Amino acid sequence: MGTIIEFRNITKRFGPVVAVDDVSLTINEGEFFALLGPSGCGKTTLLRMLAGFELPTRGQIFIDGKDISRAPPNRRPVNMVFQSYAVFPHLSVLKNIEYGLRMDGVPAAERRARAEAALSLVQLEGYGERMPDQLSGGQRQRVALARAVVKRPRVLLLDEPLSALDAKLREELRFEMSALQDKLGITFVMVTHDQDEALVLATRCAVMNKGSLMQVATPADLYEFPASRLVADFIGSVNLFAGNVRSEEANHAIIDLPELGISAWLDHGTGTSETVQLWLALRPEKVELMKRGTTDRPPVMEGTPPGYNVAAGTILDIAYLGSESVYDIRLDGPETGKEGKRIRVIRPNLTRWDQEDFTWDEPVWIGWHAEAAHILQQ
Amino acid sequence: MANELDWHRNKSGFAALLGPPLGWFLLFFAVPMAVVWAYSFGTNSGIADIEISGTFANYARALEPLYLGILGKSLAFAALATLICLIVAFPVALAISFAPPQLKTWLLIGVMLPFWTNLLIRTYALIAILRDEGLLNMALTSAFGWAGVGPLAIMNSNMAVMIGLVYVHLPFMVLPLYAALDRLDRSLIEAALDLGAGHVRAIFTIVVPLAVPGILSGLLLTFIPVLGSYLAPDLLGGPDSQMIANVIERQFKRANDWPFGAALAFLLMYLTLFGIAAQAMMQRKRPVD
Numbered sequence: 210m211g212t213i214i215e216f217r218n219i220t221k222r223f224g225p226v227v228a229v230d231d232v233s234l235t236i237n238e239g240e241f242f243a244l245l246g247p248s249g250c251g252k253t254t255l256l257r258m259l260a261g262f263e264l265p266t267r268g269q270i271f272i273d274g275k276d277i278s279r280a281p282p283n284r285r286p287v288n289m290v291f292q293s294y295a296v297f298p299h300l301s302v303l304k305n306i307e308y309g310l311r312m313d314g315v316p317a318a319e320r321r322a323r324a325e326a327a328l329s330l331v332q333l334e335g336y337g338e339r340m341p342d343q344l345s346g347g348q349r350q351r352v353a354l355a356r357a358v359v360k361r362p363r364v365l366l367l368d369e370p371l372s373a374l375d376a377k378l379r380e381e382l383r384f385e386m387s388a389l390q391d392k393l394g395i396t397f398v399m400v401t402h403d404q405d406e407a408l409v410l411a412t413r414c415a416v417m418n419k420g421s422l423m424q425v426a427t428p429a430d431l432y433e434f435p436a437s438r439l440v441a442d443f444i445g446s447v448n449l450f451a452g453n454v455r456s457e458e459a460n461h462a463i464i465d466l467p468e469l470g471i472s473a474w475l476d477h478g479t480g481t482s483e484t485v486q487l488w489l490a491l492r493p494e495k496v497e498l499m500k501r502g503t504t505d506r507p508p509v510m511e512g513t514p515p516g517y518n519v520a521a522g523t524i525l526d527i528a529y530l531g532s533e534s535v536y537d538i539r540l541d542g543p544e545t546g547k548e549g550k551r552i553r554v555i556r557p558n559l560t561r562w563d564q565e566d567f568t569w570d571e572p573v574w575i576g577w578h579a580e581a582a583h584i585l586q587q
Numbered sequence: 588m589a590n591e592l593d594w595h596r597n598k599s600g601f602a603a604l605l606g607p608p609l610g611w612f613l614l615f616f617a618v619p620m621a622v623v624w625a626y627s628f629g630t631n632s633g634i635a636d637i638e639i640s641g642t643f644a645n646y647a648r649a650l651e652p653l654y655l656g657i658l659g660k661s662l663a664f665a666a667l668a669t670l671i672c673l674i675v676a677f678p679v680a681l682a683i684s685f686a687p688p689q690l691k692t693w694l695l696i697g698v699m700l701p702f703w704t705n706l707l708i709r710t711y712a713l714i715a716i717l718r719d720e721g722l723l724n725m726a727l728t729s730a731f732g733w734a735g736v737g738p739l740a741i742m743n744s745n746m747a748v749m750i751g752l753v754y755v756h757l758p759f760m761v762l763p764l765y766a767a768l769d770r771l772d773r774s775l776i777e778a779a780l781d782l783g784a785g786h787v788r789a790i791f792t793i794v795v796p797l798a799v800p801g802i803l804s805g806l807l808l809t810f811i812p813v814l815g816s817y818l819a820p821d822l823l824g825g826p827d828s829q830m831i832a833n834v835i836e837r838q839f840k841r842a843n844d845w846p847f848g849a850a851l852a853f854l855l856m857y858l859t860l861f862g863i864a865a866q867a868m869m870q871r872k873r874p875v876d
Contacts, residue, residue, distance in 0.1 A: 283782075357781075
C-alpha cells in the first residue's frame with residue numbers, strides 16, 4: 210500500500226482566477242479516494258490535471274514516483290470516466306470499449322477478448338453490438354466504466370460518475386462500483402459534490418473549498434471529527450453553538466454557551482484558553498428529545514451520567530421522512546421573550562407508532578451526552 | 588379584438604400572412620422559371636420570336652459530345668474545387684471552433700467578410716494577384732529570382748480558374764463545417780486522448796466521423812454554386828477553361844439561341860436537383876443521432 214499519486218504544491222490559475230491553490234496530497238495504492246467539495250472548489254481541475262487535460266501553473270504531479278506533470282493525456286497510466294460518459298455515439302458498445310486497445314496497437318483477437326471480458330465485468334453481456342443511443346443512462350455509464358478499465362490503468366479517474374442518474378439507480382451503482390473496485394484492485398480517484406456518494410464509496414476523502422484542501426480523512430473521521438465548521442457543515446448537517454472554555458480539567462471541560470444560556474460538559478479537554486473562540490458541533494442524531502410538560506425543572510433521569518447536558522425548547526416543525534423524523538426546535542435562550550437559537554434533532558422511527566407522539570408547538574427538553582459534542586476552533 | 592391574434596381561433600387570418608410572400612415567389616421565381624422551361628421546348632422563329640413547338644431538339648443538341656464534354660469538365664472542376672475547399676476549410680473550421688469565444692466572432696467575420704464584397708471586384712482583385720506582372724509573381728521573382736524561378740504563367744489557365752473557384756466558395760464550406768464542429772461534445776475528444784489517441788488520430792477517428800453531416804451539407808452547399816460558376820472561368824480562365832455557365836450565357840447573348848440556352852440551363856438544373864435528392868435520401872437512411 211505505497212503511495213501511487215503525489216500532488217506536490219500544485220497551483221492552477223485560469224487568468225486571474227486561482228482554481229487550485231498550493232495543494233499537496235498523496236493517494237495510496239488501492240484506495241478509493243474522493244475529492245469532495247462545492248462546485249467551483251477546484252476538485253475537477255485537480256482531477257483534470259491528473260488526467261492531463263490541464264497543466265499545473267506551478268508544482269508537480271507524480272504517479273509511481275514519475276513526474277507526469279507535463280505528460281500528454283495519452284502518455285499517462287490513468288483512464289477517466291467522464292461526467293457526460295463521452296461514449297462515442299458513432300461506435301458500437303464493443304467498438305467503444307476496444308477503442309483504447311486499438312490505439313495501443315493490441316491485436317484484434319486479444320482486443321475482442323478483453324473487451325468482452327470488460328463487458329461482462331459491468332454486466333452488459335450481449336450488448337456489444339448495440340449503438341450508444343440504444344442504451345439507458347445507467348448502461349452508458351457502465352460502457353464508459355468498461356472502456357476505461359479495459360486498458361488496465363494504474364488509476365481510474367471518475368468525474369461525478371453518478372450525478373446524471375436518478376436516485377434509485379445511483380444507489381444501485383454505488384454498490385456496484387465498490388464491488389468493481391474490490392475486484393479490480395485499481396486505485397480509484399473520484400470527484401463528487403455529493404457527500405453521501407463520497408461517504409459510501411470512498412476509503413478516504415479530501416474536502417476542498419476555494420482551491421484549498423480543508424481536510425483529508427476517512428469518511429467516519431470527516432463526519433465525527435471535522436476539522437472546521439466548514440467541513441462539519443458540508444458533511445451532513447450540524448448544529449453549531451459559539452462558546453468558550455469556562456474551566457478545563459484533565460478529563461473534561463466545561464464550555465459556556467451564551468446562545469443557549471447554559472454551560473455544557475465535554476468529555477475531553479480542549480487544550481485552549483478561556484479567551485479562544487470555540488464552536489460546539491452537535492450532530493442532529495446525537496441529540497435526544499424529551500417531554501417537558503409544564504414544569505421548568507430539567508428532568509433527572511435514572512442512569513444519566515454526570516455531564517449530561519440539557520436545554521429547554523419548543524418544537525417548531527416536524528419533517529416525517531419515513532425511516533426517521535427531523536425536528537426543528539427553537540431553544541428558549543438566555544433572555545425570556547427573545548427568540549433563541551434553533552437546533553435540529555433527528556430521531557429514528559423505531560416503532561410504527563411514536564410512543565411519545567411529539568407534536569407541533571410542544572415544549573420539550575433536548576439533551577446530549579458529554580461525548581456527543583465535538584469542539585471546533587475554526 | 589384580442590382573439591384576432593389567436594392562431595387557434597383564427598387560422599385563416601394567419602394563413603393570409605402567407606399571401607404576399609407566396610405571390611412574390613410565384614411572380615418572380617415560378618413564372619420566369621416556367622417561361623424558361625417552356626423555351627427549352629421551343630424553336631427560334633425570328634430574331635426575337637420563339638415558338639413553343641414541344642420539340643426535344645434542344646435537349647438532343649445539349650447531349651451532343653461537345654456540350655456533354657463541357658458539362659463533364661464542369662462537373663470535374665466543381666468536384667475538384669469542392670474537394671480542395673473541404674481540405675482547406677476543415678482545419679480552419681476546427682481552429683475557429685476551438686478558439687476562445689471573443690476571438691471566435693472575429694474569425695467568423697473574417698471568413699464572411701469577402702461575402703460582403705462584390706464578386707466582380709473580388710475576381711478582378713485575383714487578376715491583379717495572379718497575372719504575369721501581378722503581386723504573386725513580383726513576390727516570387729524578388730525572393731527566388733536568383734535561382735531562376737521566373738514569373739509563373741497562371742493567368743488564363745485552368746489553374747487560375749481553380750484558384751478563383753476555391754477562393755470564392757471557401758465560406759460555403761467553412762460555415763457548415765464550423766456549425767457541425769462547434770456542436771461536438773468536447774469530452775468526446777478528451778476521451779479519445781485519454782484512451783491513448785494522439786491529436787491527429789483523435790481527429791480522424793472521432794471528430795471527422797462525427798462531423799459527417801456537416802461535411803455532407805458543406806459538400807452540397809459548395810458543389811452546387813461552383814458547378815454554376817460563371818465569373819471565375821470567364822475572367823480568369825483561358826480558351827479551354829469554359830464551364831457550362833459560360834456556354835449557357837453565350838446562347839442567351841451572342842448566339843441569341845434562347846431555346847438551346849434554356850435546355851442547357853435546365854439540364855444543369857435537373858442534375859443539381861438529382862444530387863440534392865440523392866443526398867436527402869442518404870441522410871434519411873442514416874440512423875438519427
